């Protein structure tokens with residue numbers, strides 16, 4: 001069995017929809033009713049077969065009850081997956097992507113910060129021939145404390161993936177089936193889906209989307225959780241931090257060498273300095289530099305091994321409402 005798969009009871013597949021909308025939900029009891037209403041309104045008008053996949057990321061409030069009630073009312077279009085506990089927003093989106101059957105898949109936040117009414121715009125862009133369409137948040141309605149780390153992410157991700165986007169953090173995005181299939185083949189546990197998608201999409205574009213303040217509840221990201229996400233990003237998509245240590249090591253060693261050379265020349269012309277103390281320093285620097293470099297080299301290998309062993313299950317499913325697939329965790 002594949003390590004990321006979780007076997008579920010077999011369920012009868014429903015006919016394939018054209019559009020799948022994947023939404024991670026973590027303690028959003030006050031937003032779900034309105035979210036459902038607005039989504040069904042917008043998607044219903046678009047006149048294409050669609051499905052909505054709500055992934056409850058181990059909510060501790062009434063979210064799952066509300067989701068189950070929504071599923072009761074709209075069993076043909078609304079499917080739901082419940083995690084055993086909180087595995088994180090991206091794990092929830094991974095589960096949704098694995099369950100999605102549409103030719104076009106849209107991801108969205110549950111807190112109504114991304115207006116569901118923008119979905120047809122994204123789908124239209126995909127139909128123009130793009131593989132992935134991101135939204136960038138016009139007049140972003142978040143505090144500067146929340147926006148600052150996002151800037152850092154955009155900068156790093158643009159460099160690392162080679163796809164400069166202005167808003168990597170915006171989860172209102174659309175992907176073509178092929179891109180979703182590629183994402184589903186990735187096993188890493190901690191990842192960042194918009195960046196992952198850009199590794200596989202050939203044509204990527206961005207369109208401005210509206211952004212509202214959170215409708216109800218509070219942001220599920222505190223500074224610590226954000227830091228962890230950013231670190232996932234950096235280590236998950238590049239070995240940049242450890243490269244930096246390596247370069248630093250080489251620089252220190254070179255500086256030590258230069259210093260030694262300087263002392264040698266100085267000795268020829270001026271005579272020896274105090275008891276050879278500085279010569280010792282120069283030698284020390286060379287070795288400290290080489291040590292640091294060696295450490296970075298080992299780090300590089302450990303990093304690679306770490307990448308390989310990250311095949312732990314990303315999430316564990318407790319229950320699924322609405323059929324269509326056998327193994328939501330499977331690639």
Ligand code: UDP
Pocket residue numbers: 023024025026027028057086087088089090092108109110111113146218219220221
């Ligand atoms: N979310 C989740 N699991 C988590 C944290 C968040 O599924 O551990 C969901 C959350 O319910 C929302 C989306 O991810 O639908 C974005 O979260 P939030 O609005 O708190 O983040 P922010 O808008 O502050 O970036």
Ligand code: MG
Pocket residue numbers: 109111113214219
């Ligand atoms: Mg939000």
